[in-house]
Amino acid sequence: MxxxxxxxxxxxxxxxxxxxxxxxxxxxxxxxxxxxxxxxxxxxxxxxxxxxxxxxxxxxxxxxxxxxxxxxxxxxxxxxxxxxxxxxxxxxxxxxxxxxxxxxxxxxxxxxxxxxxxxxxxxxxxxxxTGSGYLSSALAMDKGISKELFNSKGIPTPQGITIKKGQRSVSFKELNLNLPFVVKPCCGGSSIGVYIVKDEEEYKKALEAAFRYEDEVVIEEYIQGREFSVGVIERKALPVIEIAPIQGFYDYKNKYQAGSAIETCPAELSEEITGKMQRCAEMVCETLGLDTYSRMDFLLDANNNIYCLEANTLPGMTPTSLLPQEAAAVGISFEELCEKLIEVSLKKYS
Known part of the structure; x- marks a missing residue:
């Protein structure tokens, strides 16, 4: 072709x-x-x-x-x-x-x-x-809208609110969120513009910084826990991968600089939690209408509660990217994965 x-x-x-x-x-x-x-x-x-x-x-x-x-x-x-x-x-x-x-x-x-x-x-x-259509892509990109859809379908996700640039006067106390909490652009990616806020002064700085990227931000509860991701192809989940940053959280640097994070696939989880996270990823695809391929990000807290953070409609295919590692865990090479993504995408035109 x-x-x-x-x-x-x-x-x-x-x-x-x-x-x-x-x-x-x-x-x-x-x-x-x-x-x-x-x-x-x-x-x-x-x-x-x-x-x-x-x-x-x-x-x-x-x-x-x-x-x-x-x-x-x-x-x-x-x-x-x-x-x-x-x-x-x-x-x-x-x-x-x-x-x-x-x-x-x-x-x-x-x-x-x-x-x-x-x-x-x-x-x-x-x-x-390749990839999902315009509507499902738009829904997944907007973290505020996708969070509302997750809540409507019983998909666990950190609780929070969305505010626009014109509402930036929302005070620290009006948020009714326990510290620490997270401030991030509503439609950003690769953890760019994401801030973990520990006090009122950090809140003001984080809001100012996040609004430099776009006019809408999400403010949500901070979940302390292990980080995971689950790729889905044609609404069938791949093995779960765990991401453990050596320092800090899984930000832009830790995502793409080799050696900044330890990634384990399949993740060392019980069969029950693995299955639950995979089913949750498949539910996200169904909820947002992601019918070709995608990747969902999760947190798992100390009490084994699962939280879905977001859906990625065009997962990275770099040397440190997660989807190729998950595919490799079930015997699919990088070249085979690229071919597979074209194959499943062409189905929507047949």
Missing amino acids: NIVVLAGGLSTERDVSLITGTMVCNALKKNGHNAVLLDVFLGYETEEKDLEDIFEKGNEISSRVSEIQDMEPDIEQVKAMRTDQSTCFFGPNVLKMCQKADIVFMALHGENGENGKIQAAFDLLGIKY
């Missing part, structure tokens, strides 16, 4: 996306496909006639990064790289190339990748893509 691996963009998870895209693109080539890596924002500046044999050229034609830094990228610097300085999110020739492809492998992460906007545009243009 001719496949565009779409990555990059303007999300704070841009670098993560480019590593995911590079690995996926290489795997698809090994599988015999004609794959090209394309930055959704920077695009590919060439004459339209040069696109005719673009999939036969066989080389990445867009931005690449060799490694993920321990800090999120400078988005303003990325915007300055765009030669045409257009305000259009889709870079030069991006839509033309995607329309030429048999399918677009969505290697995007974060805003305008996982929030359903690109999926909706592709649906209108008749472009096939």
Whole structure:
């Protein structure tokens, strides 16, 4: 097949996306496909006639990064790289190339990748893509809405509230939350902008910092416990993986810097808790309408209570990513996983 691996963009998870895209693109080539890596924002500046044999050229034609830094990228610097300085999110020739492809492998992460906007545009243009559709992507991306849906279906999740930038005057005492608690952007990812608040002064600073990323934040109870993740493909859960950061919590640095966390798969849990967490992950998929593949994050407290934090509709495929490790635990190689994700995604078009 001719496949565009779409990555990059303007999300704070841009670098993560480019590593995911590079690995996926290489795997698809090994599988015999004609794959090209394309930055959704920077695009590919060439004459339209040069696109005719673009999939036969066989080389990445867009931005690449060799490694993920321990800090999120400078988005303003990325915007300055765009030669045409257009305000259009889709870079030069991006839509033309995607329309030429048999399918677009969505290697995007974060805003305008996982929030359903690109999926909706592709649906209108008749472009096939991997992953869930626009509505389920939008629901999963919004932590406030997904938390309400979890509560309505009896899916355990930390209790909390959502506030908008215009409500930032909500006082510390009005929250009625015990310390410590968590402040995080409503639609962020990779733990960027997440703060654990221990007093009123930290609350003010966390609110100010979180609102720099977006206009809505979630404030929820802090659950002290072990961290886990469960990948789901076609609503069937993979083995549970445990993530134990060597220092601090599972933030941006600990997610992507090799050696920052100890990951165990299958997780060392009782059969009962393993099954309960896997069923909970499958319930999240059903609730949000995630019908292809996704990954859910969980906490387990000292009393063995399970809490679902969020759903990831386009899980990372980097060297330290969790979904490939879970697949490997049941004998699925990285190349086979990439092929599987395309296979299950094409089913929604048949």
